[in-house]
Amino acid sequence: MTEENNNAPSDFIREIIDDDLREDRNQGRVATRFPPEPNGYIHIGHAKSICLNFGIAAQYKGTCNLRFDDTDPSGESLEFVESIINDIHWLGFDWEDRLFFASDYFEKLYQLACELIKAGKAYVCDLTADEIREYRGSFTEPGKESPNRNRSVDENLDLFERMRAGEFEDGTHVLRARIDMTSPNIVMRDPVIYRIKRAPHYRTGDTWVIYPMYDFAHCLSDALESITHSICTLEFENNRPLYDWIMNQLISGSRPQQIEFARLNLSYTVISKRMLIELVEKGLVNGWDDPRMPTVSGLRRRGYTPEAIRNFCAEIGVAKNDNLIDVALLEHCVRDDLNEKAPRVMGVLRPIRVVIDNYPEDGVEEFEFANHPQNPEMGTRKVPFSRVLYIERDDFQEDPPGKYKRLAPGREVRLRNAYVIRYERMVKDEETGEITELHCTYDPETRNASSPDGRKVKGVIHWVSAEHSIPAEVRLYDRLFQVADPASESGDFTEYLNPESLETLGPCYVEPSLKNAEPGSRYQFERLGYFSVDSGDSQPEKPVFNRIVALRDTWGKRAATGK
């Protein structure tokens, strides 16, 4: 205990593993697995599990397999397999040659099921789905035994074989584990372990018409892969006795142990696969990788970094409490990462023209700006300045509130990294009253330095040269839902969607260095936030930017609360 690594995350699961290692269980091996079903894209909740499973394997010098739990052909597809593989790699994890599919175990699982039958521990049941439900009893009443429960081994073997051979219609027979119809745990009341389902499987095609159920396939897949710690979420806690029961019947030697942790919930979004599928299928978002989605592909397209997501997963911890993590923590994690990595640039989202009256008509000069104020190694770039500029509409107010530090009648501001300018007059549209143009004068003495006379200029605003800037589309994203926990709200969760979760702005004007910005690259637009070049819609010379997250805004917050 003298060499405790304080940086290694610790949680109750790692404590269990520490114990196991101390007691020399599993020959000192640690083997985990991440077992997604390929029936959807993975989301931030999966990321928590991925970080846990792969993180533990790395920490204990063990292994983590990727195994697709593809035992229900309906809804599963290669598209999902590919997206999941891509997403996990992007998150920064690798399983080398340990890519597995439960569907590859179908034959073995079938043989294991036969063994269970031979041991008198499983039987073919002819009851209908409705009847099985009735026979199962309820929370308060014990179940009744199926009339087929005491069939002979030979008959069961024969029937099961004929199920496999396709002699029976879907739903007419199932294979059940023979456990205890009076168990207080409903999972143990002779659970179905095989059903007939004539659906083409994306990998095995039509070679099978019977498929194993999760409870049967999952634990045995773990055993076949010599998994030591089978980590899953809390809702499987009730299934653990069944997991252990099957292990006891069919597996000798060391067996995997199931450990459950609380799944992630994130505020102002939904995480359940069912709901995400609904959002996609109803067209309420623009696909699985819509930047508003909590999917890994959505976060990636938004501009999140894998590091930020991993840090987030480390930060939230692992426990058994139901939780609703504040999305502000996720946002903090990207800001924290991007603050170091993202080059600074200038872009004006809601432009207003500014004419510098005393600047030469055709004058142009180039300023050399640092790409990062705290990190000179990130280099510099050139940014042109000229007589006509754009600044942010927000950065001028005719009648500014107290403590306003930007441009206003009678005031001066510093144009970031350039000159101090002074307000002279404004031009308004006669009909609408809207300000269309500002006229200012600049002080040449203030070029890229403190004012020589020591005068203090309150505000610094960003700008872009009108003539040299590049028009761009900018997409501003806000939380997908208006309520913190839409899944727990009454009624249809889609009623709580935030109608303003996407705001498209344009034309916005960005500095010329962004003309051919790489899709996927990330920048800080100074004073605004972090933005990424959209990997789907951005074109050379016609960039599209996604706002990943706004900068912390203590002024905006103050203004919003009326202080």
Added chain:
RNA sequence: UGGGGCGUCGUCAAGCGGUAAGACACAGGACUUUGGUUCCUGCAUUCGGAGGUUCGAAUCCUCCCGCCCCAGCCA
């Protein structure tokens, strides 16, 4: 209702009988050519509640309360 699980700051979460870590959020302040970053400071006399054991309890015991999961031939 039977069974399983969980209740520590607004949100997460340490704590494992020796006198409440940390993070986010929030509130002040310093610094600042990003109202960003950074840096200080504050933020649970109290651990769902009530009893009990103990010199000592968030940690042990008892009872109570609340929340979550299970009655798919989904996972």
